[in-house]
Amino acid sequence: MIEAKTRAWWRATLALCLGSFLVFINLYVPQPLLPGLKDTYDVSTLGVSLLMSVSTLSLALALLVFGPLSDAIGREAIMRITLLLAGGCSLALAFAPTFESLLLLRLVQGFVLGGLPAVAIAWMGDEFSKPALLSAVGLYIGANSLGGISGRIVGGVAGDLGGSTAAFLAVGVMTLIGCVVFWRLLPNSRAFTPQRFELRKAVDDLWGHLRSPVLLAAYFLGGINFLIFINQYSYITFRLAADPYRLAASGLGLIFLTYLGGTFGSMISGRLARRFSPAACMMVGVVILMLGTAITLADSLVLIMLGLTVNAFGFFMAHSLASSWVGRYAQGARGSASALYLVFYYLGASLGGFWLEPFWRWAGWLGVSVGSWLLLSITLLLAFGLWRFERHQSKTVAS
Template structure:
């Protein structure tokens, strides 16, 4: 195999291309989040109903990711990713032109379907094309594009909405991501180590079901579902809270609150590094506790303390998500890409279902009720993490005992020979 080496022009092109691709995907996916209060007001729907603008996209994305990865095995990595980015950018502009709420949801569902092409395939492309010793930095740059795209999409759409309207916000996102998509197609080298395969559904489903029989993986999937539910519950409705008295913040200022994503970019890297040194279980506990603490801090009505709480919450979320998603590859014994796709399926499923369901709690019980729900999910996640640690510890002891037993048997045989 001919790998792309660090320091070469090809390596720089791959990193810039996938940074642009990750930026586009997450700017489109999350760019509507700060617009929910305006959409709710203009289209005369409740906060919970307006959250379907996000939830419909993420659930479509979750389901489609299980399919996109398989299609890329047949039609190629770059072609699926390029088509995904181009179509989702065009749909972003069409979404802005939606005359009513139902058509808005339909276009967002279509966006979720086509958006799945990049996140489902990008990591497989990097794993195949980048030299193993440089894969970590390449993956980190791709993830940073995701994070910066999610942050920038929210800020840009918030500013454009404040000065013009939410339609202009979505058109702006569409134009920027269309340019990013062009950069992606221009720079990304074609796959050199990819071999097309026949699409066979039976082995795919058999492998999929086998992952769902692994207790440790089930625990990780549940944690992904819960932390995503928590994240969507807070960020979907913090805008509604901050545009009301006593805060009365503008859409621009609400959009800039998402700059705390920078904290998450740092925490995912730092806490992930600590988990390698001190153990994933211990750092996952700490991350989930930080998540819980941050949500409770937001109960304070002082604006700066509330924003501090959001920052602490974001730190804990990104750390938890990073450790849980990284744990999948360590626990799964086969078809690791498929196992990762399943994790993302549960992850986006959580934000889709509870991102909307928590809106009913917020509408009826206010911010205090929403934080109580978030705290409950956090406690459940901590309990699931305890089960995960117990399962993996027992499995590790069993494996070590088996290795020790085999070693002792070999030693006895060698001793008899002597």
């Protein structure tokens, strides 16, 4: 097993963080372009938001394929090939002639983007010791947020200079260059034991995870939190593109610098989990996310940015701990267990527009905030349930 802070740990963690970074610059590059694309193609806020929703939906479905498949054939080839294909899709998006073709390509891209997230944490679970896994997951998820920031900033800046064509080209070229480095850095697995792929066994494994209340609560917690968090960013772009802010695409891209709060939150999550109850820290993360949403109700752009930063900190803190929770409590078939967490996670993202759109039409950003608090109250209760489970487990061990 690879121990924390060793040379092998740093090399493997750097490779997976780079891969995560590349996945998320591709996934989120259209987000600051949404107001402009809405006007260009004359579609509704919900319609243009489908550029994000279809990719997260197909990514979620891909996880059901790549997770169980990785338990049978290994994880490295899946990560390497799908990452390369994702970069190719971004280059194709640059030359898409119609809105419908954009949607189709985003659907395909979302599927291939699912390869690395489906198996990366399972790869770490195979190769890393438990202390090394906790530290690596925090850094890996921190790279998610850095990729999300970079994709949106590149998308916004390049979009102002040359439209969506320039934005997709820039990200496509970055991805292909990054693929070369990723392929060289990622070490071959040593602890992986292949299991013969059987459809019935794969379904049984997934069903077994779904029957575990301890895992199911973490799945719903991650999915609902992400439903709110990521779709808030879509609706805030519509708010800030309108009067009195009137931010251009590059300005909208810069609001995603608030993701740096999430980078910090995910990086310290492992340290907090070693000192305190992971489930209690999840509860704190959800409360922070609710508080950040309240701050964004201010009219001041500075306070809106502060609120989004607080949101990112709370969300990524809870997400990192929920993700590593699955790795700790899954009984076998870790690849499918981690993939199932991400299925819930990205299904939440794809459904968020449908949940928040009525609230947006009802009362604008205040409505989005109310819709957010309603669902976050549920995830707070789920985290409380996991905390009670932890206490019960510790009392059982002590006796």
